[in-house]
Amino acid sequence: MSAYPIVFRDGTLVDGSGAAARAADVAVEGESIAAIGEGLRGRREIDCSHLVIAPGFIDTHSHSDLRVLTEPLLPMKLRQGITLEVLGQDGISVAPVRPHHIPETRQALSGLLGDLPEEQWRWERVRDYLKVLEQCRPALHLAYLVPHGTLRAYVMGRENRKPTRAELQRMSAELARGLGEGALGLSTGLVYPPCCYSDTDELVALGQVLAPRKAPLVAHMRSESDLIERAIDEMMEVGLRSRCPVHISHFKVAGRENFSRAAGLVGRIEEARRQGVSVTGDQYCYAAGSTLLGAILPPWAHAGGPTKTLERLRDPATRQKMREDIEKKGVLDWDSFWKWTGPEGIVISGIASGRHPEWLGKSVAEGAKAAGREPLDFAFELLESESMGVSMISRSQSEEVVERFMSLPYLNGCTDALLGDRPHPRAYGTFPRFLGHYVREKKLLGLSEMIRKLTSQAAHAMNLADLGEVRPGFAADLVVFDPTSIKDTATYAEPVSYPEGVIHVMVRGEMAVENSEITGVRAGRVVRRESQ
Numbered sequence: 001m002s003a004y005p006i007v008f009r010d011g012t013l014v015d016g017s018g019a020a021a022r023a024a025d026v027a028v029e030g031e032s033i034a035a036i037g038e039g040l041r042g043r044r045e046i047d048c049s050h051l052v053i054a055p056g057f058i059d060t061h062s063h064s065d066l067r068v069l070t071e072p073l074l075p076m077k078l079r080q081g082i083t084l085e086v087l088g089q090d091g092i093s094v095a096p097v098r099p100h101h102i103p104e105t106r107q108a109l110s111g112l113l114g115d116l117p118e119e120q121w122r123w124e125r126v127r128d129y130l131k132v133l134e135q136c137r138p139a140l141h142l143a144y145l146v147p148h149g150t151l152r153a154y155v156m157g158r159e160n161r162k163p164t165r166a167e168l169q170r171m172s173a174e175l176a177r178g179l180g181e182g183a184l185g186l187s188t189g190l191v192y193p194p195c196c197y198s199d200t201d202e203l204v205a206l207g208q209v210l211a212p213r214k215a216p217l218v219a220h221m222r223s224e225s226d227l228i229e230r231a232i233d234e235m236m237e238v239g240l241r242s243r244c245p246v247h248i249s250h251f252k253v254a255g256r257e258n259f260s261r262a263a264g265l266v267g268r269i270e271e272a273r274r275q276g277v278s279v280t281g282d283q284y285c286y287a288a289g290s291t292l293l294g295a296i297l298p299p300w301a302h303a304g305g306p307t308k309t310l311e312r313l314r315d316p317a318t319r320q321k322m323r324e325d326i327e328k329k330g331v332l333d334w335d336s337f338w339k340w341t342g343p344e345g346i347v348i349s350g351i352a353s354g355r356h357p358e359w360l361g362k363s364v365a366e367g368a369k370a371a372g373r374e375p376l377d378f379a380f381e382l383l384e385s386e387s388m389g390v391s392m393i394s395r396s397q398s399e400e401v402v403e404r405f406m407s408l409p410y411l412n413g414c415t416d417a418l419l420g421d422r423p424h425p426r427a428y429g430t431f432p433r434f435l436g437h438y439v440r441e442k443k444l445l446g447l448s449e450m451i452r453k454l455t456s457q458a459a460h461a462m463n464l465a466d467l468g469e470v471r472p473g474f475a476a477d478l479v480v481f482d483p484t485s486i487k488d489t490a491t492y493a494e495p496v497s498y499p500e501g502v503i504h505v506m507v508r509g510e511m512a513v514e515n516s517e518i519t520g521v522r523a524g525r526v527v528r529r530e531s532q
Contacts, residue, residue, distance in 0.1 A: 007042030011053040016455035016469040028476040031509045056083025056477035058458035061414035066113045073139045079498045080431040081479035088145035090189030095129035107306045110352035110389035111292040127181035138524035146178035148188035149195040158194045160303035182528030185215035190222035193302035207242025216245040225255040239277035248281035254396040255340040280461040282414040287397040290424040293390040298325040313384045340396040343375035350420020352389030412458035425495040429488025432499035436487035480504040
């Protein structure tokens with residue numbers, strides 16, 4: 001028997017299909033899995049005794065869109081065993097963008113994605129951005145979704161109105177062009193401007209572009225709290241009318257008074273699946289979320305883009321109207337982070353300018369007390385002084401609901417990680433936490449099923465071929481970990497902390513992590529949607 005270039009020997013193979021673990025060697029040749037068996041010989045042999053060999057993990061909701069251009073190793077992701085990230089999330093990202101819109105786009109995205117000097121924005125179309133991603137030579141694979149809000153701004157600006165028929169036709173044409181240039185699908189964030197200004201018919205029209213291509217609509221729904229049933233029903237309607245696959249981003253329930261609705265939400269989705277709607281989703285395994293601090297403002301405050309929002313923040317009468325809407329009691333028709341947790345549950349996690357490090361890691365309530373300000377005034381003034389470039393962590397969810405949703409076979413894992421100054425711990429710990437805390441410690445799911453959800457289920461949701469399983473001919477993207485010790489170490493107090501127990505990570509047949517250390521090899525590629 002001739003020797004293969006690399007063989008992972010004597011490991012426990014969990015191949016991503018959901019099949020039971022088994023003893024096996026895995027041979028790699030070039031960029032692909034060459035063989036699986038026992039007694040395989042290699043010119044280089046990697047001892048995997050007492051270790052699990054699995055497909056590389058797929059992060060279907062990532063916010064590394066700009067960070068990867070300045071830090072192409074993305075060590076916080078590689079060290080988790082992630083070998084592919086899907087960018088372009090929540091309907092708000094970097095392409096397509098008209099050159100004269102770049103300053104406003106940078107300002108709008110700074111709290112979410114960080115900043116990049118304007119002269120380094122060397123793209124307009126999706127294909128241009130994907131080329132820039134390739135040129136940065138990332139350490140892991142990257143894929144991209146056309147962002148709905150970015151598409152809307154490209155065609156019709158950031159106004160709070162419906163598109164004209166001609167504008168909707170242009171949006172559909174631009175979406176088709178982005179898909180033809182390699183984007184996997186469309187993302188939307190229906191709580192973020194300008195996505196939130198769209199209606200269901202607009203989503204259906206765009207879904208009809210996706211459907212024949214089997215490309216997913218990846219949706220941060222219009223509500224994750226008071227009106228969540230209505231939001232679920234809207235997405236199911238979009239899937240039913242357009243026939244496109246629907247993927248629900250970071251499926252959760254926010255606000256204590258809404259936690260009891262979880263079972264009913266699952267029932268609604270499963271009924272839609274019985275009606276033929278293709279529904280999947282993803283989830284991070286924490287009871288706190290993370291987003292822009294500007295999300296505390298009512299949607300109308302964002303109309304026209306960040307420059308208009310800042311003008312409103314500077315106007316005392318308009319600021320008072322914002323306050324009234326934010327402090328309103330009862331059922332709201334928008335997702336109010338302030339209502340969910342109050343200022344005590346909103347933690348400042350990133351400030352794009354680098355100023356005010358004293359506020360990082362503090363709640364808005366703590367920051368306001370230290371500054372001698374009322375909490376909402378403190379938040380308004382921070383957004384104004386930082387030109388909206390502030391991110392937050394919101395402690396708005398329930399661990400019980402997180403666990404209930406984790407058992408759903410059509411949900412896969414994701415980080416949804418903002419990579420700011422003091423990020424949410426999910427930026428460093430999500431995938432090891434799934435395997436250490438929920439599989440080994442809580443025994444919520446078996447190892448084979450959890451790995452299926454983190455690999456092949458994610459590949460299925462994004463319609464990715466030759467990824468997500470360990471089988472001959474598939475991509476040689478592998479993670480080797482110790483099932484007895486894998487765990488997350490990142491906490492809310494100390495979020496920048498690498499996990500334990502992830503031993504080796506292979507990307508495209510090359511070792512990106514070896515003996516738990518980054519090698520510096522950058523073998524990732526841009527994964528484009530295959531023409532269908």
